[in-house]
Amino acid sequence: MEGKFMSEILKVLSGIRATGRLHFGNFLGAVQNFVKYQKDGNICLYFIADWHTLTTLENPEELRTNLTEIVKDYLAAGLDPDKSIIYAQSSIPEISELCLYLSMLQPLGELQTIPTYKELVRKFPNRVTLGLLTYPVLMAADILGPKATLVPVGEDQVPNVELARDLAKRFNNRYGKTFPIPEMMQDMVRIPGLDGEKMGKSDADNSIDINASIEEIRRRYLTKGVTDKNRVRASDPGDPYNGCKSVYPIHELVTVEETENRQIAKACQAAAIGCAECKNILVDNIARILEPFQERRRELAEKNEYVREVLREGGKKAHRIISITVSEVREKMGITIY
Ligand code: TRP
Ligand code: SF4
Numbered sequence: 001m002e003g004k005f006m007s008e009i010l011k012v013l014s015g016i017r018a019t020g021r022l023h024f025g026n027f028l029g030a031v032q033n034f035v036k037y038q039k040d041g042n043i044c045l046y047f048i049a050d051w052h053t054l055t056t057l058e059n060p061e062e063l064r065t066n067l068t069e070i071v072k073d074y075l076a077a078g079l080d081p082d083k084s085i086i087y088a089q090s091s092i093p094e095i096s097e098l099c100l101y102l103s104m105l106q107p108l109g110e111l112q113t114i115p116t117y118k119e120l121v122r123k124f125p126n127r128v129t130l131g132l133l134t135y136p137v138l139m140a141a142d143i144l145g146p147k148a149t150l151v152p153v154g155e156d157q158v159p160n161v162e163l164a165r166d167l168a169k170r171f172n173n174r175y176g177k178t179f180p181i182p183e184m185m186q187d188m189v190r191i192p193g194l195d196g197e198k199m200g201k202s203d204a205d206n207s208i209d210i211n212a213s214i215e216e217i218r219r220r221y222l223t224k225g226v227t228d229k230n231r232v233r234a235s236d237p238g239d240p241y242n243g244c245k246s247v248y249p250i251h252e253l254v255t256v257e258e259t260e261n262r263q264i265a266k267a268c269q270a271a272a273i274g275c276a277e278c279k280n281i282l283v284d285n286i287a288r289i290l291e292p293f294q295e296r297r298r299e300l301a302e303k304n305e306y307v308r309e310v311l312r313e314g315g316k317k318a319h320r321i322i323s324i325t326v327s328e329v330r331e332k333m334g335i336t337i338y
Helices: 024-037 060-077 094-103 115-123 135-144 155-175 214-224 248-254 258-269 275-300 304-333
Strands: 011-017 043-049 084-088 150-152 183-185
Touching: 011 024, 011 135, 024 043, 024 060, 024 150, 024 248, 024 275, 043 060, 043 135, 043 304, 060 084, 060 275, 060 304, 084 304, 094 135, 094 304, 115 135, 115 155, 135 155, 155 183, 155 304, 214 275, 248 258, 248 275, 258 275
Parallel strands: 011 043, 011 150, 043 084, 150 183
Antiparallel strands: none
């Protein structure tokens, strides 16, 4: 059985590219889950995939700033450097070495069928680099380097994690049991943006900035938040579950009291609540989550040296774990460093 030689302790790992700042979708869908995994007995590794960012971002200053700003967001959201290993991918050169070893086991054709790759080829045909093609192999190195057992990801990353699982199995078959097969955890729910599409799609103005003022967030929901389009007048009953694109789905995630959610849904179905009122309630509930975050985030804004220290310490810890795996891999594959 696959889970058999998975150790009792969970080794949770996830990465994020430094293409921009965190938005409310990352915050709700990903980071809040990362925080939940931080508890006794779990080892959590959360890193910024700066190498992966290079597939699409060319501005070095932007990359550097995004990286440290994301770490501040992580810390303000509750990731604790004493409980989680927070690091930059590039701090551990062995990850790229492992990527090279894994690339020897990776059939080329498979890489060309990965949906995210195909989509980028379609969108940016003159930007198809070798780095883009090998993106999933580097991701497998991220995951297998620390021998992660649980990888929380969003839907779009499923094929990449599948590929990492396949590489782990292939390596184990050829060289003997080395890697646990990482389980995928699809608990990073898709968070709709203001237009109802996935939040943060680069070509849409549909994001909620977690550092925006509550008034700004309210204004954006009130003016841009797409609701049930069949609900033309306030007297028309609405369909919160299937019709409402950007508001009700977020209620389910931020409006903590289940009864309150059900009341909102019922009121919508009975045309007893208008969309503006419903959005105002939503933003009040978002404020309850974001206000304490924003306060901590402001305190961190100028603490660049502290952030660098967190990254250095996290880098050391991650290096200690990953370098052991990479020595083992070298040994098994017949590589001796003279
Ligand atoms: N590709 C992921 C994304 O775009 C980021 C990532 C890089 C990642 N390496 C990873 C996620 C390893 C999970 C595990 O979201
Ligand atoms: Fe959506 Fe609320 Fe309007 Fe119903 S009342 S359609 S749940 S915004």
